[in-house]
Amino acid sequence: xxxxxxxxxxxxxxxxxxxxxxxxxxxxxxxxxxxxxxxxxxxxxxxxxxxxxxxxxxxxxxxxxxxxxxxxxxxxx
Numbered sequence: 001x002x003x004x005x006x007x008x009x010x011x012x013x014x015x016x017x018x019x020x021x022x023x024x025x026x027x028x029x030x031x032x033x034x035x036x037x038x039x040x041x042x043x044x045x046x047x048x049x050x051x052x053x054x055x056x057x058x059x060x061x062x063x064x065x066x067x068x069x070x071x072x073x074x075x076x077x
Contacts, residue, residue: 042054
């Protein structure tokens with residue numbers, strides 16, 4: 001993930017990561033899967049125009065965060 005310099009954005013991302021971790025602990029299917037070829041990943045919006053992309057490792061019970069970027073460029077990876 002890229003480095004975010006804005007303190008408010010950092011707090012928003014950290015808060016969203018905690019929210020995701022707490023939510024998927026009880027309901028791993030809460031967040032929407034992306035379409036092919038990224039169907040293993042899920043996404044959650046942060047701020048207005050940014051997306052946090054992550055994957056759930058159910059075997060090890062972990063959330064793995066992959067990307068934080070603007071909505072327009074997030075799905076082109």
